[in-house]
Amino acid sequence: MSCTIGAPLSEAGGVTITGFDLSTPLSPNRLEQIRDAFRVHHVVVFPEQVLSREQQFAFIANFGEVERHGARNAQPKRYAAAHVISNLDKDGNPVDRSTSPVSNYRWHTDKGYYRMPPMLTALYAVELPPRGGDTEFANTAMGYAALPEATKRRIEGLRVVFYWGAGARQPGTSPRSPAEAREHPPVDHPLVRTHPETGRKALYLGNHASHILGMPEAEGRALLDKLLEHTTQPQFVYTHRWRIGDLVMWDNRCLLHRAVANYDMGRHRRVLHRSVVRGTVPY
Numbered sequence: 001m002s003c004t005i006g007a008p009l010s011e012a013g014g015v016t017i018t019g020f021d022l023s024t025p026l027s028p029n030r031l032e033q034i035r036d037a038f039r040v041h042h043v044v045v046f047p048e049q050v051l052s053r054e055q056q057f058a059f060i061a062n063f064g065e066v067e068r069h070g071a072r073n074a075q076p077k078r079y080a081a082a083h084v085i086s087n088l089d090k091d092g093n094p095v096d097r098s099t100s101p102v103s104n105y106r107w108h109t110d111k112g113y114y115r116m117p118p119m120l121t122a123l124y125a126v127e128l129p130p131r132g133g134d135t136e137f138a139n140t141a142m143g144y145a146a147l148p149e150a151t152k153r154r155i156e157g158l159r160v161v162f163y164w165g166a167g168a169r170q171p172g173t174s175p176r177s178p179a180e181a182r183e184h185p186p187v188d189h190p191l192v193r194t195h196p197e198t199g200r201k202a203l204y205l206g207n208h209a210s211h212i213l214g215m216p217e218a219e220g221r222a223l224l225d226k227l228l229e230h231t232t233q234p235q236f237v238y239t240h241r242w243r244i245g246d247l248v249m250w251d252n253r254c255l256l257h258r259a260v261a262n263y264d265m266g267r268h269r270r271v272l273h274r275s276v277v278r279g280t281v282p283y
């Protein structure tokens with residue numbers, strides 16, 4: 001089977017690779033082609049795949065250590081790696097969670113509140129609404145590059161405090177309880193991080209970013225809001241419109257992403273399988 005790497009899907013990133021059956025082991029040569037495409041395009045789309053969770057795990061493990069999920073619940077271990085994300089409640093009925101302040105419908109980078117946040121996330125589309133349910137990706141390396149030089153100088157060396165649920169805090173609300181802080185201790189990362197493979201600088205922020213270390217919280221938050229608004233402008237965004245069987249993997253080190261609530265999520269099912277590859281400490 002020959003593979004085809006398509007034209008870029010947008011200025012901001014994205015490329016489609018066809019002709020690979022990801023359910024079978026790939027040669028080192030083909031894996032290198034995929035790694036190259038990932039480095040250059042940040043979002044790689046493999047359409048028309050048929051993958052069990054185990055096969056998804058095996059493919060994604062080619063890119064690093066796949067993080068385990070579900071350790072604290074009763075899922076069988078073999079399903080721990082590719083876990084289900086959906087808009088379904090425990091009875092399997094669709095529910096609308098788009099307004100939750102910690103939801104995936106806000107711009108975020110996966111697990112930015114980890115000391116070593118994941119470098120890669122992959123989603124495989126299992127069930128989709130008839131239309132919509134898109135995912136948007138914002139290229140934070142392009143966003144950084146387009147900043148005025150004065151802003152680049154101003155933000156150089158700043159560190160962002162991340163913690164789970166930071167996006168849920170509204171101005172004027174009470175600080176987190178000690179129990180919350182214990183469960184999700186804050187971490188700080190550089191606001192401008194360097195991509196370990198390309199050397200390109202990119203903004204690192206999003207829904208779990210709280211404030212700037214050493215800066216009054218309101219001021220830091222305002223700066224983060226402004227930079228987020230800047231780097232999520234349409235020219236920096238690729239919108240993925242899902243089809244069943246798409247396996248999409250993206251680079252969390254230079255992208256923000258969010259799900260788009262452009263379907264009736266109280267009515268239609270949307271189910272994807274997710275795998276996450278461990279990254280390194282951002283610098």
Ligand SMILES: [Fe+2]
Pocket residue numbers: 104108109110257
């Ligand atoms: Fe996410």
